[in-house]
């Protein structure tokens with residue numbers, strides 16, 4: 001690949017956005033990549049990792065905050081540099097299909113335009129629909145129109161942001177096959193293509209190279225080359241091997257994300273906002289209960305707030321059943337105490353999607369750690385798993401849950417409310433202040449589920465109040 005001509009270079013690209021709270025956050029950091037002549041590149045990564053942002057920066061739809069995007073001189077010189085295919089088709093409803101495609105036409109005579117449009121309409125299978133309006137077409141056909149619109153200008157690079165995700169699986173598969181066919185045409189004018197997708201099979205079917213973005217901030221995590229002829233055979237060993245590499249990389253990204261979510265990397269603005277949240281929290285506490293003491297975990301948090309130090313973020317509750325967590329910890333203790341995520345799923349007869357929340361919850365509770373894609377029992381986890389007395393085990397689970405600041409603070413509020421109980425609204429308010437970026441309803445329901453399991457708090461849904469059990 002290195003001898004090929006580079007047609008687009010991204011150097012040290014960074015992009016910042018403003019959160020609804022007003023704080024800035026870095027969505028992309030230090031992105032460095034080249035796109036080669038003739039290459040089909042796929043960008044994949046977890047949701048929110050910044051794939052669309054990177055695509056838009058490369059296409060010139062938005063500007064990076066730092067770093068550069070530069071295109072090679074096109075040849076011929078008047079060649080359009082890029083075109084963009086959006087997920088939601090982005091067609092003009094009042095224009096016919098022919099007019100929608102003509103929007104992107106370079107300056108040509110009327111006759112030349114017609115020839116080009118006819119050629120592209122034929123190519124994408126829209127013959128006979130030239131005068132129809134978008135509302136008269138199916139989703140698949142509308143996306144054909146936006147493909148045609150991007151291709152009609154013969155751009156040097158075509159950018160596609162999840163172009164098939166709004167379509168049903170069958171339509172998206174047939175359109176993907178069509179794209180493979182169009183890409184293979186010897187007289188193709190488009191030099192390169194960059195596709196953002198969250199579907200592995202899309203990347204595996206189309207791309208020459210897959211770039212995996214990590215999250216928070218988005219950086220290039222891995223690059224996987226695919227030197228397989230098209231159309232690709234999902235059952236071939238080579239395809240399966242690349243698929244496995246992708247799955248492994250994603251497993252690692254998922255686990256890194258879980259670990260990251262338990263860490264809070266400070267920026268000056270984030271520290272200020274967190275301090276403000278904690279101040280508010282403490283102020284509010286005094287209103288709720290004048291003799292309420294500030295919980296120990298948050299005291300630590302307020303003291304350790306230098307902008308350069310790394311501090312523990314207030315941990316959200318992971319919406320999973322604690323029986324699954326207990327099962328996972330027991331499983332690890334009877335096996336080798338350390339395993340990889342995929343072996344663990346196979347062992348438990350569950351999918352990665354089912355096991356991941358339990359892994360995250362067990363880590364939050366201090367029973368395991370997850371270096372890379374390994375799952376390793378901690379001393380606390382080992383003690384917990386080896387305890388056979390149900391009462392002592394229950395107490396250990398209670399202590400683990402109470403170490404979580406959000407549970408501790410609400411438990412204290414419930415305790416201080418005495419026989420009259422704590423109104424659910426106040427508990428939810430507390431959650432909103434402590435975990436402003438989480439879904440407070442999910443957090444509240446998970447808190448109730450966990451506290452009921454550990455017999456810490458009971459909830460009276462008629463009165464909408466929380467009580468300490470007898």
Ligand SMILES: Nc1ncnc2c1ncn2[C@@H]1O[C@H](COP(=O)(O)OP(=O)(O)OP(=O)(O)O)[C@@H](O)[C@H]1O
Pocket residue numbers: 017018019027045046047048049050051052053054198
């Ligand atoms: N204009 C904007 N202002 C503020 N934040 C934004 C803006 N655009 C995107 N974001 C945020 O930046 C992050 C990355 O968004 P982006 O859409 O680039 O990610 P993505 O990897 O394409 O996600 P997905 O796969 O879910 O589409 C997200 O947290 C998103 O909410």
